[in-house]
Amino acid sequence: MNTTTIDIPRILKEVRRAKNRENWRNVLKLFCVLFIVGVVFCVITGTAMSLPDPVNPERYANLPEYLGVLAIVLLIIWPIHAVFLLFVLFWPFLLYFWANVQTVRQRTLLSLAQASLETKTSLANMIRAYAAGCYSPFYRRRLGYFADSLDRGNSLEQAVQENGQVFRHDIVSMIQLGGDHPDTLDSLEQVAREERDFSAVKTQSIVRVAYLGVIFSFMAFITAWLMIFILPTFEKMFIEFETTLPALTQLVMKMSNFAVCYWFLVMPVIIAVVLFVITFLILQTGAVTVRPRLLRRYFRNADSARLLRVFSVGMKHRVAVPYILDVYRRSVPSRWLKKKSLRILRRIQQGQDWIKSLRRAGFIDGPEASLLESAERTGNTPAVLGQLALTRDRMQIRKDDLFGKLVFLPCIFAFGAAVGLIVVAMFLPMVKLITDMSR
Numbered sequence: 001m002n003t004t005t006i007d008i009p010r011i012l013k014e015v016r017r018a019k020n021r022e023n024w025r026n027v028l029k030l031f032c033v034l035f036i037v038g039v040v041f042c043v044i045t046g047t048a049m050s051l052p053d054p055v056n057p058e059r060y061a062n063l064p065e066y067l068g069v070l071a072i073v074l075l076i077i078w079p080i081h082a083v084f085l086l087f088v089l090f091w092p093f094l095l096y097f098w099a100n101v102q103t104v105r106q107r108t109l110l111s112l113a114q115a116s117l118e119t120k121t122s123l124a125n126m127i128r129a130y131a132a133g134c135y136s137p138f139y140r141r142r143l144g145y146f147a148d149s150l151d152r153g154n155s156l157e158q159a160v161q162e163n164g165q166v167f168r169h170d171i172v173s174m175i176q177l178g179g180d181h182p183d184t185l186d187s188l189e190q191v192a193r194e195e196r197d198f199s200a201v202k203t204q205s206i207v208r209v210a211y212l213g214v215i216f217s218f219m220a221f222i223t224a225w226l227m228i229f230i231l232p233t234f235e236k237m238f239i240e241f242e243t244t245l246p247a248l249t250q251l252v253m254k255m256s257n258f259a260v261c262y263w264f265l266v267m268p269v270i271i272a273v274v275l276f277v278i279t280f281l282i283l284q285t286g287a288v289t290v291r292p293r294l295l296r297r298y299f300r301n302a303d304s305a306r307l308l309r310v311f312s313v314g315m316k317h318r319v320a321v322p323y324i325l326d327v328y329r330r331s332v333p334s335r336w337l338k339k340k341s342l343r344i345l346r347r348i349q350q351g352q353d354w355i356k357s358l359r360r361a362g363f364i365d366g367p368e369a370s371l372l373e374s375a376e377r378t379g380n381t382p383a384v385l386g387q388l389a390l391t392r393d394r395m396q397i398r399k400d401d402l403f404g405k406l407v408f409l410p411c412i413f414a415f416g417a418a419v420g421l422i423v424v425a426m427f428l429p430m431v432k433l434i435t436d437m438s439r
Contacts (some may be wrong), residue, residue, distance in 0.1 A: 013407075016113070017336050024296065026048065028197035030204075031070055032088075036318035043301055045182060059434060077374035090423045095206070095281055095282070095285065098285075098287070099206075099282075099285030099286065099287040100285040100287075100421065101327045102193070102288070102290065103196075103208065103286070105139070106166075106167055106168060106171060107189075107196070107237065108130060109127070109130075109166065109167070110127060110171075110185060110188045110189055111132060111189070112126045112127060112180060113185055114185045114186075115154060117182060117185065122149040122150075123147075123150055123156070124148075124151045127143055127146060127147045128143070128144070128147050128149070130351040131143035131144060131147070142163065142165060142166060144164070145162075145163050146159055146163045146166050149162050149163060153234050155179065156175060156179065157175055157176050160172055160175045160176065161176060161391065167333045168228075168287075168289070169306075169328075169331040169333055170190060170306035170307075170309055170310055170328075170331075170332075171191070171291060172331045173310045173311040173313075173324075173328045173331045174187065174188060174309065174310055175188070176303040176327050177310065177313050177314040177317060177319050177327055177330070178313045178314075178316070178317050179317075181317070183316060183317075184313055184317075187312070187313055187316075187386070187390075188307070188415055190386075194390060194393060198258055201400075201401050202284075202285075202286075202397060202419060203396050204401065205284070205400040205401045205404035206281060206284055206285060206400075206404075208404035208405070208408045208416045209277065209280065209284070209403075209404055209407070209408075210277075210281055211283055212277065212407065212408060212411050212412075213277035213281070213404070215411070215412065215415055216274065216277065216284065216411070217416065218238060219415040219418065219419060220273075220274075222419060223418060224259065224266070224267075224270070225421060226256075226258070226419075226422050226426075227255065227256045227260070227422075228260055228263065229258040230426070231256035231422075231426065232256060232260060234426055234429075235253050235256070238433075240431050241433055243429050243432065243433050243436075245426075245429055246428050246429065246432070248421075248425045248428060249425045249426070249428055249429055251362040251425070252421065252422055252425035252426075258437075261389075276294075279292065279295075280295060283299060285299050285402060286302065289303075289306075289332065289333055289334055289337075289389060290304070290333060290334050291334045291337065293334050293336075296336060298399070300362060301392045301393070301395045301396075301399065302392070302396045303337060303363070304362075304391070304392045305351065305390070305392035305393045305396065305413060306329060307358075307363055308363070308364075308385050308386075308389035308392065309385070309386065310324060310327070310328050311324055312382045312383075312386040312389065313382075314327075315381050315382045315385065321348060321354045322348055323347060325341050325344055325345040325348070326345060328341055329341040329342055329345065337402065340361050340362075343361065344357045344361050345356065347360070355369050355372045355373055355376070356369070364388070368388055371384060371388070372385070373386075375378075384401045387412065
């Protein structure tokens with residue numbers, strides 16, 4: 001009887017390579033289109049400039065010089081410009097792809113751990129087989145350390161504690177509290193499944209805010225260019241013609257003079273806004289849980305959902321509440337969340353109720369506290385905590401979606417109005433000047 005050995009890791013690796021080649025092929029096609037557009041533009045411009053002129057027969061004398069400049073533009077400047085355009089146009093998708101890769105990696109590791117328990121196979125060997133198909137050398141090395149820790153005889157809980165960067169902080173806390181118990185892995189698989197279900201809505205909100213950042217960058221560049229270079233030239237021209245400027249034009253001229261004189265104050269503001277948008281997008285993906293002061297209240301539902309899930313797993317395994325908070329405090333990367341969890345822990349150690357302490361810290365509200373008190377009397381606290389965590393996740397997703405929809409159109413109109421205001425202010429004196437000259 002003939003048997004066939006199927007090398008699944010090798011097949012997965014080949015599939016990933018084929019997808020990667022297809023993605024790079026599409027990027028190369030778009031780059032070639034942009035490059036061809038640049039070549040056609042330069043050739044048409046050069047041909048128009050080098051046509052024989054009866055008035056100026058020596059026009060051909062500048063042709064070799066022009067060809068040298070054209071070669072520099074085609075070979076050096078335009079490829080760099082095309083790469084820059086690709087990055088500017090598609091960096092929101094690159095950001096989402098990075099966040100999605102982080103989520104898929106964690107979900108894959110959890111599936112491998114569950115399959116290892118069901119089939120009684122070595123989890124370290126499965127992780128090494130998965131690492132062989134990863135393209136990132138840093139992540140491959142991190143998975144190698146994780147597999148080595150398992151080979152030394154450590155449990156899944158100890159290996160995760162030694163290599164905490166492999167998983168997100170709430171998953172690390174859940175594994176440390178529940179270990180490699182099947183119920184814990186089922187809870188983690190449910191978390192991954194919920195994130196996969198919410199990914200479509202999250203993608204739309206991320207792309208909206210990302211393109212707002214791109215449009216703001218372009219509008220800021222155009223406005224700064226008009227303010228610093230174009231408007232001063234128009235102002236000199238109007239002064240020479242002794243034209244009385246309208247109030248709108250005078251306002252824009254004052255803004256231009258301020259931008260020219262205090263450019264070192266204007267540029268940091270623009271850069272700060274762009275960095276704020278990028279930071280907000282990275283936090284919105286959920287791959288990073290650091291919380292700046294301005295965004296703490298916005299991401300409160302997401303932080304509450306992760307803490308409630310940790311409580312759900314800990315209470316399912318009958319772990320003491322102070323130990324649950326201590327594990328969460330040690331794994332969470334945000335200093336602000338560390339301080340909040342430490343304050344809750346101290347209140348509980350002083351004899352306060354843990355539900356009231358969570359409500360006082362802002363992780364739950366009044367109705368949720370009442371629901372938890374009822375569940376505590378009936379002995380159904382872990383299930384209720386899991387449902388509250390799911391509800392908080394949905395509230396965060398709705399907030400992200402609503403924020404993107406409410407901000408997108410007003411920002412687009414505001415950017416267009418700002419540029420239109422400058423253009424109208426520039427052309428009003430010209431119309432008045434032409435009208436006065438025609439009389």
